[in-house]
Amino acid sequence: MTSVLHTRDGRKFYFAPKNEAPRLEAEEFEGLGYEPVLYPWYENDCVSAAQKIVGGVEIGCDIAEPGFVTVHLGALRASLTAAEIDRYRWLGKKTASITSDVLQELEPGVTEYDMEALVADGLLCEGIMPSVLLMAVDDRIMTYKHAVARGQALKRYGMLNLCSRKWGLAISITRFVHFGALPAELSARFASSARVNAALLDSSRAGKTSAELFKVAQSGYAAEGFPGEEEFHHQGGPTGYGEREWLATPAGKEVIVNNQAFAWNPSIRGGKVEDTVVLLDGKIESLTDTPNLPLVETEWNGTTYHSAGVLVRD
Amino acid sequence: MSRTLEQGIVSAEALHAEAEEKRARLDRLFDENDISAVLLRRSENIAWRRAARSRPAS
Numbered sequence: 102m103t104s105v106l107h108t109r110d111g112r113k114f115y116f117a118p119k120n121e122a123p124r125l126e127a128e129e130f131e132g133l134g135y136e137p138v139l140y141p142w143y144e145n146d147c148v149s150a151a152q153k154i155v156g157g158v159e160i161g162c163d164i165a166e167p168g169f170v171t172v173h174l175g176a177l178r179a180s181l182t183a184a185e186i187d188r189y190r191w192l193g194k195k196t197a198s199i200t201s202d203v204l205q206e207l208e209p210g211v212t213e214y215d216m217e218a219l220v221a222d223g224l225l226c227e228g229i230m231p232s233v234l235l236m237a238v239d240d241r242i243m244t245y246k247h248a249v250a251r252g253q254a255l256k257r258y259g260m261l262n263l264c265s266r267k268w269g270l271a272i273s274i275t276r277f278v279h280f281g282a283l284p285a286e287l288s289a290r291f292a293s294s295a296r297v298n299a300a301l302l303d304s305s306r307a308g309k310t311s312a313e314l315f316k317v318a319q320s321g322y323a324a325e326g327f328p329g330e331e332e333f334h335h336q337g338g339p340t341g342y343g344e345r346e347w348l349a350t351p352a353g354k355e356v357i358v359n360n361q362a363f364a365w366n367p368s369i370r371g372g373k374v375e376d377t378v379v380l381l382d383g384k385i386e387s388l389t390d391t392p393n394l395p396l397v398e399t400e401w402n403g404t405t406y407h408s409a410g411v412l413v414r415d
Numbered sequence: 416m417s418r419t420l421e422q423g424i425v426s427a428e429a430l431h432a433e434a435e436e437k438r439a440r441l442d443r444l445f446d447e448n449d450i451s452a453v454l455l456r457r458s459e460n461i462a463w464r465r466a467a468r469s470r471p472a473s
Contacts, residue, residue, distance in 0.1 A: 105461055108452040109445045111438075133465065151454045158451035161444065163460050170450050174460045177440045184425045184433040184466065191424050269462025342459035 104147045105135065108155060114138050116147035178342050180360040185341075186379060188268050189362060192229065193377055193388025196265040196272045199223035201391040204276050204412055207259050213238055213250035216261060224265050232271060233264035233344060242277075243371040246334040257281055262375070264344045271344045273337075273364035274389045275375035278412040288411070290372030292397060295408035297321035297367035298374040299399035301336070302385050302406050305363050305378075311338065311353020318349065318367060327369050337365040340377060362388070374408040433466050 103125065106114040113135045117125050122139050130137070138150050148166055162169035181189065203219045216236035224231045237248030238255040248260070262275040279287075300321045304314055315336065322330035339346040339355075340362045347355045359380060366375040374397075376389045387407060395410030425433075441464070444453060455461050 103461070104454060104456045105464060106452060106454050107441055107464070109442070109450075129465070147454065147456070151452070155452045159449060161448050161450040161453040163453070163455050163457045166454075169454065170448050172444060172448050172450070172453060174444070174455075174457075174463065177444060178459070178463045182429070182433040182436050184429040187425045187429060269459060342463050 106151045106154065114154060116150055118142040118145070175346055179339065179346065180358045181341065181362060181379065185270065186360065189270050189379060189388055192265065192267050192270055193272050195227050195229060196224065197274055197389040197391050200261050200263065200274050200276050201393050204261055204278050204394065207255065207278050209255050209280055212252050212254050214252050216259065217250050220261060220263055228267065230266045231263060232266045235262040236260065246368065269342050271340055271342065272377045272389060273340060273344060273375055274377065275366065275373055276391065276394060276409055278414060280414050283411055283413050287371055290369040291411060293325035293327065294367045294369050294372045294374045295397040295399050296325060298365055298408045299401040299406035301365040301367065302378065303401045303404060305357060305380055305385065306383065307357055307359045307380070309357045311347060311349050311355040312351060314338070314349035315351050315353060330369055334368055336367060337375070338363065340364040376409065430466070437464060437466065
């Protein structure tokens with residue numbers, strides 16, 4: 102849509118094609134103190150325009166551009182402000198509520214495409230963008246970690262796995278429904294995933310590194326009798342303005358900060374836990390509680406952590 | 416963001432504090448990289464800096 106330029110002396114500009122100017126001025130930048138820099142739609146050279154505005158000084162850019170210093174804003178964005186956390190609470194609550202409502206309405210015969218449409222409809226009606234939709238049923242949940250919808254009809258086991266976005270912020274959540282008694286083996290995998298999740302949440306504290314968090318997941322799977330499970334899928338990590346800002350990896354050097362949000366997603370062969378939380382003053386606050394759905398409580402280091410269970414229906 | 420919605424979710428004080436905090440963080444970016452300006456082209460960075468400030472059609 103546009104690019105923006107900020108100068109050290111406090112000036113702010115946005116760059117946009119002229120045909121977008123009326124809406125941008127009225128709906129996106131009004132009252133924010135930005136000066137518009139407009140160009141014909143067939144020209145798109147904000148780089149030259151930025152250099153012209155600031156003259157011969159060093160300019161940073163968040164993508165690699167010749168003549169610019171490449172800068173990374175991930176660390177700047179990591180610690181959420183109070184306003185961002187308020188927005189995140191709203192977005193998480195709405196997304197979780199819509200996910201819960203759709204899950205409870207599913208019936209055998211509904212297709213993966215239907216499941217995507219139902220969730221997307223609920224989100225879009227609230228002005229929330231569905232940014233990731235990975236709905237799946239039955240054997241496809243067992244077979245694939247990212248089971249992109251292919252239209253298969255639900256028989257017994259359904260998964261709503263999605264990300265939503267508003268105001269730039271991203272929420273991740275996964276919930277499951279099973280028609281008929283949940284097989285004991287699958288139930289045990291959810292319990293194990295919940296314990297790995299609790300360990301990850303308990304370790305999500307300021308100063309911990311990506312590599313340390315990876316080790317927590319790795320050790321957790323081994324303790325649950327699933328050594329090496331971490332090889333089959335990423336475990337998640339901090340979130341915010343990306344569905345994941347970074348992933349926990351064996352040699353990852355990124356460091357957790359206070360007021361950072363996380364979406365861990367431990368999974369074990371068809372059983373999975375995924376919610377969005379925020380670390381606030383040393384404590385974990387869930388942003389995606391679904392009070393009408395089953396909950397798995399896990400004690401870890403003296404703290405009770407919650408993970409979503411499977412909604413079992415007749 | 417809808418002004419009405421924004422008013423219901425985020426206080427004016429929090430919005431002001433957010434703007435100040437993000438300005439300070441950009442100042443640190445200028446210092447750390449020895450730059451005098453920054454061009455933001457990635458949507459996540461623009462969204463972060465604009466702090467969700469948009470309004471619906473009237």
